[in-house]
Amino acid sequence: MIVLKATQDKVLAVLQSVSGIVERRHTLPILANVLIKKTGNAIQLTTSDLEIQIRTTTELGGDTGDFATTIGARKLIDILKTMPGDQTVALESQQSKMILKGGKSRFTLQTLPAEDFPLVQEAANFGPAFSVPQKVLKDLMGQVSFAMAVQDIRYYLNGILFVAEGNTLSLVATDGHRLAFASAELDVDVGEKQEVILPRKTVLELQRLLSDVGGENSPRIEMQFANNQAKFTFAGMEFVTKLVEGKFPDYNRVIPRNHHNSITLGRAPLLASLQRTAIMTSDKFKGVRLTIEPGTLRVASNNADQEEAVDELDIDYGGDLIDIGFNVTYLLDVLANMSQDMVKIDLADSNSSALVTIPGNDNFKYVVMPMRI
Secondary structure (H helix, E strand, O other), X not given: OEEEEEEHHHHHHHHHHHHOOOXXXXXXXXXXXXXXXXXXXXXXXXXXXXXXXXEEEEEOOOOOOOEEEEEEHHHHHHHHHOOOOOOEEEEEEEOOEEEEEEOOEEEEEEEEOHHHOOOOOOOOOOOOOEEEEHHHHHHHHHHHHHHOOOOOOOHHHOEEEEEEEOOEEEEEEEOOOEEEEEEEEOOOOOOOOEEEEEEHHHHHHHHHHOOOOOOOOOOEEXXXXXXXXXXXXXXXXXXXXXXXXXXXXXXXXXXXXOOOEEEEEEHHHHHHHHHHHHOOOOOXXXXXXXXXXXXXXEEEEEOOOOOEEEEEEEOOOOOOOEEEEEEHHHHHHHHHOOOOOEEXXXXXXXXXXXXXXXXXXEEEEEEEOOOOO
């Protein structure tokens, strides 16, 4: 049976959309495979890592009929990548193997039985569904995802907190040293508060898959949350993921209020200044010292070889003299992930956390702890 017959670019795009979560090495060999299920003319591709499951349904030609098998996802992608985009490729079943044909090339691939593929059991009690433009969600994730923890022993920090309440969706990420908060108004009312923590891998995969198209025709993504699962439906795909269990820190207590010293300056000049001075920090100790006084912001760094860098920016400031140290990576991360021209920094003193915001915009907040230098 010819399971599919279409151009390489079409087949590759569908395969790549579901294969981001596939691990090359897994204790269960079948999880390196993609489940291919043909029903009539429709073909369904499913991948899983036992915590996330992605499924897409499309039409890719071939014979009409019912058929199911699993085949190595990465190997299939690697082979397809070597073929021209406009070349017609066909996948045929022969006994327990699959034959991939393209031009004068022919590949015989091993399969594993479809019935052995472990599907994720979907939760029975999902909350009410609501949808947002994909670009809105992608932008929110981009504003906070860099602050997620990486393999922290406090497992609830290895992801992003989603809070949907009324007509607001808020995302929060923290690694204990810095915290990023971003929110957007929804064009729907989601009613009661729903709060879930999405795992890091899920966040990165969604960022890869979501569309950047804005405006009135922006494609949408539908979300549903259960106690231990979240479900996203978009662009013919169904994305089910386990949630991180645990209590996320109370981010409202972390965000400082009423800092009486405030500077507003150009984001690009500050980013460039920090990038210059970061060169003189040591690999282990990424500290830079910021000295803020009326009219001037001085950025300084040094390293174990007694080298140092000093950079000055003219600022409109009339507050207290503040001498404060930061991990320069935490400042570079936030500035590089913003697109606005201006940035506002609120400070209390050299021992308190700093608040980075966008002037005239309450939908983004970034808190960074000082470090001793």
